[in-house]
Amino acid sequence: MVMAAFHHHLTTGDTWLARHGLELDGRPIAYFCAEFGLHNSVPIYSGGLGVLAGDHLKSASDMGVPIVGVGLFYTNGYFDQKVNLDGWQTDSDEVFDLAGTPIQPLAGPSGEEWITVVETSGRPVHVRAWKMMVGRVPVYLLDTNLEVNAAEDRALMNKLYAGGPQLRIRQEWILGVGGVRVLRAVGIDPAVWHANEGHAAFMFVERLREHVEGGASFEGAVNAVRARSVFTTHTPVPAGHDFFALDELERVSGPVWTSLGIDRSRFFALGTMPGDAQNFHMTVCALRLAARVNGVSRPHGQVSRHLWRDLWPDRPWEAVPIGHVTNGVHLPTWMAGAIQGLLAEHLGPNWTEHIDDSAMWDRVLSLDHAKLWQAHLWLKRILRDFIREDARHRFAGQLKEAAAVVGAGALFDPDVLTIGFARRFATYKRANLIFSDIDRLRRLCTNPDRPVQVIFAGKAHPADTPGKEVLQSVYRYTRDPSFEGRIAFVEDYDMHIAHLLVQGVDAWLNLPRVPLEASGTSGMKAALNGVPQLSTLDGWWQEGYDGLGGWAIPTGADGTSSDAQDAESCYRLLEEQMVPLYYTRDGRDIPLGWVERMRHALRLGGRRFTAQRMLADYVREYYLPASRADLAGDVPPTD
Numbered sequence: 150m151v152m153a154a155f156h157h158h159l160t161t162g163d164t165w166l167a168r169h170g171l172e173l174d175g176r177p178i179a180y181f182c183a184e185f186g187l188h189n190s191v192p193i194y195s196g197g198l199g200v201l202a203g204d205h206l207k208s209a210s211d212m213g214v215p216i217v218g219v220g221l222f223y224t225n226g227y228f229d230q231k232v233n234l235d236g237w238q239t240d241s242d243e244v245f246d247l248a249g250t251p252i253q254p255l256a257g258p259s260g261e262e263w264i265t266v267v268e269t270s271g272r273p274v275h276v277r278a279w280k281m282m283v284g285r286v287p288v289y290l291l292d293t294n295l296e297v298n299a300a301e302d303r304a305l306m307n308k309l310y311a312g313g314p315q316l317r318i319r320q321e322w323i324l325g326v327g328g329v330r331v332l333r334a335v336g337i338d339p340a341v342w343h344a345n346e347g348h349a350a351f352m353f354v355e356r357l358r359e360h361v362e363g364g365a366s367f368e369g370a371v372n373a374v375r376a377r378s379v380f381t382t383h384t385p386v387p388a389g390h391d392f393f394a395l396d397e398l399e400r401v402s403g404p405v406w407t408s409l410g411i412d413r414s415r416f417f418a419l420g421t422m423p424g425d426a427q428n429f430h431m432t433v434c435a436l437r438l439a440a441r442v443n444g445v446s447r448p449h450g451q452v453s454r455h456l457w458r459d460l461w462p463d464r465p466w467e468a469v470p471i472g473h474v475t476n477g478v479h480l481p482t483w484m485a486g487a488i489q490g491l492l493a494e495h496l497g498p499n500w501t502e503h504i505d506d507s508a509m510w511d512r513v514l515s516l517d518h519a520k521l522w523q524a525h526l527w528l529k530r531i532l533r534d535f536i537r538e539d540a541r542h543r544f545a546g547q548l549k550e551a552a553a554v555v556g557a558g559a560l561f562d563p564d565v566l567t568i569g570f571a572r573r574f575a576t577y578k579r580a581n582l583i584f585s586d587i588d589r590l591r592r593l594c595t596n597p598d599r600p601v602q603v604i605f606a607g608k609a610h611p612a613d614t615p616g617k618e619v620l621q622s623v624y625r626y627t628r629d630p631s632f633e634g635r636i637a638f639v640e641d642y643d644m645h646i647a648h649l650l651v652q653g654v655d656a657w658l659n660l661p662r663v664p665l666e667a668s669g670t671s672g673m674k675a676a677l678n679g680v681p682q683l684s685t686l687d688g689w690w691q692e693g694y695d696g697l698g699g700w701a702i703p704t705g706a707d708g709t710s711s712d713a714q715d716a717e718s719c720y721r722l723l724e725e726q727m728v729p730l731y732y733t734r735d736g737r738d739i740p741l742g743w744v745e746r747m748r749h750a751l752r753l754g755g756r757r758f759t760a761q762r763m764l765a766d767y768v769r770e771y772y773l774p775a776s777r778a779d780l781a782g783d784v785p786p787t788d
């Protein structure tokens with residue numbers, strides 16, 4: 150029965166795309182990304198970018214948007230996190246077990262394993278592909294771990310984002326060049342090519358080569374590639390963009406310019422930028438070879454136009470042709486079953502077909518307080534049970550100190566206002582901001598009548614020592630007895646833990662230093678579960694904050710604020726608004742004012758921050774015009 154319904158879903162012509170009369174000329178969109186967060190069992194993602202890419206494909210499948218994913222297959226996935234008793238993160242790898250995943254090797258025309266060859270570092274590297282279906286969307290994952298390859302090449306895809314630039318550039322070369330070739334091998338001729346972040350920009354170069362080898366001039370090839378290309382940038386700071394020394398690129402690419410009919414310097418000019426002629430910038434290359442470019446939230450579009458203004462010296466920066474498509478999250482993945490059930494009851498059984506109807510989302514404002522609160526408490530208990538079990542397992546047999554178990558959250562109390570903070574431990578995300586006044590935080594946490602508990606999770610990049618230091622400082626407070634077990638750390642943040650947290654905490658905390666968060670998506674996941682967020686006005690929150698579905702840490706008139714100011718605002722919002730609201734109960738012990746915020750969070754998330762809305766924007770504003778190879782005017786900024 151379930152399978153029959155699923156099959157119907159995969160083959161039916163009644164899709165969002167068909168219902169809206171949108172035609173993509175029968176050819177798919179190729180979506181390239183260095184990581185995909187599709188499911189916990191396939192650990193080829195590190196964080197937000199990968200999970201977003203996974204949500205993109207899942208929504209495309211739901212909506213009948215023809216798309217194929219292209220990525221890399223990392224044998225050891227991303228690292229597993231262990232935090233020692235001293236709070237220092239150690240990284241370990243487990244080779245992941247293919248048997249437990251829906252991944253199949255890609256076969257060639259006569260059934261043998263499909264293999265292509267990519268020239269790199271002066272020798273041929275054999276590349277094979279694995280195929281995985283995400284609903285009706287195929288994803289091709291490239292892999293060089295083949296016996297014919299030199300040991301160094303076999304190990305290329307061992308790990309995601311590990312190793313220095315020498316390894317990364319080779320991974321990215323394989324992704325771009327090998328990715329185009331695998332699509333050709335399976336007979337796919339995409340109408341649109343989408344590079345999700347600069348890691349995939351060599352895909353544009355490989356397509357230049359195809360056009361030139363097919364007889365086009367270099368200029369003709371550039372125009373042809375640009376016309377059908379979409380590029381999404383995710384990083385608001387210059388240092389976050391990949392770049393490689395020119396001689397490094399030359400070592401990897403070889404004299405690729407000869408097959409492009411140009412000389413060396415003209416090839417490098419694709420990726421150099423004013424003020425830096427020594428490095429090849431992946432984002433710059435993508436900006437030059439994709440006619441349609443977007444940032445991932447309204448403020449990030451603006452930041453990106455400013456960041457890349459030097460590439461368009463003839464324009465005022467406001468007219469730099471970079472628009473935005475605000476990120477969104479895949480509702481069926483992130484909204485808890487209990488909340489979905491509540492909505493089905495309240496909005497009618499077919500509510501999922503009307504996710505793009507904002508009037509429907511207005512109706513969640515009349516959700517029954519008691520029912521929403523009950524559903525939330527149920528999810529909170531699931532989180533509690535997980536955390537307690539996890540603490541028990543982690544310290545079974547090595548129980549050195551009771552404080553360690555406390556720090557892992559064994560004292561989690563479902564009656565206490567619970568705040569979740571889970572994300573990569575990059576310093577700009579400021580996980581330690583709420584510790585800037587220890588006494589004040591301690592008073593909040595240990596108030597006997599109205600206590601607060603905070604649960605942290607997140608990995609620091611293995612090479613990010615400052616990030617690991619922030620993690621360590623946070624971790625030490627989990628074991629400080631004066632906090633009475635009210636600060637906890639959950640190890641090894643991944644999609645599974647993300648689910649439990651965004652569904653089970655009372656409020657979501659997000660403290661990026663403005664304007665360094667391009668979008669952020671975990672707060673959207675929380676909102677879809679009726680979990681309001683407290684955040685600086687950055688990324689999606691700057692765009693979405695409506696004064697009702699959460700709380701905002703204000704910025705000064707110039708759009709910035711200091712750490713001290715932000716910490717002060719954060720404490721005050723907690724002390725003066727959130728804690729009183731949470732503990733003000735009616736005769737049934739329901740915090741009506743708090744549940745009001747929950748209803749607004751749910752409405753906000755549903756109306757504006759689902760991946761379905763995101764994909765609809767991509768289809769209408771980017772994919773459809775690109776599929777017509779329409780170069781008439783580049784995308785204007787959409788403000």
Ligand SMILES: *Cc1c(COP(=O)(O)O)cnc(C)c1O
Pocket residue numbers: 195196197198200571572573642643644647648668669670671672674
């Ligand atoms: C959603 C998600 C992220 C991204 O969250 P941000 O708010 O963008 O930091 C990272 N990791 C996992 C596992 C996620 O599910």
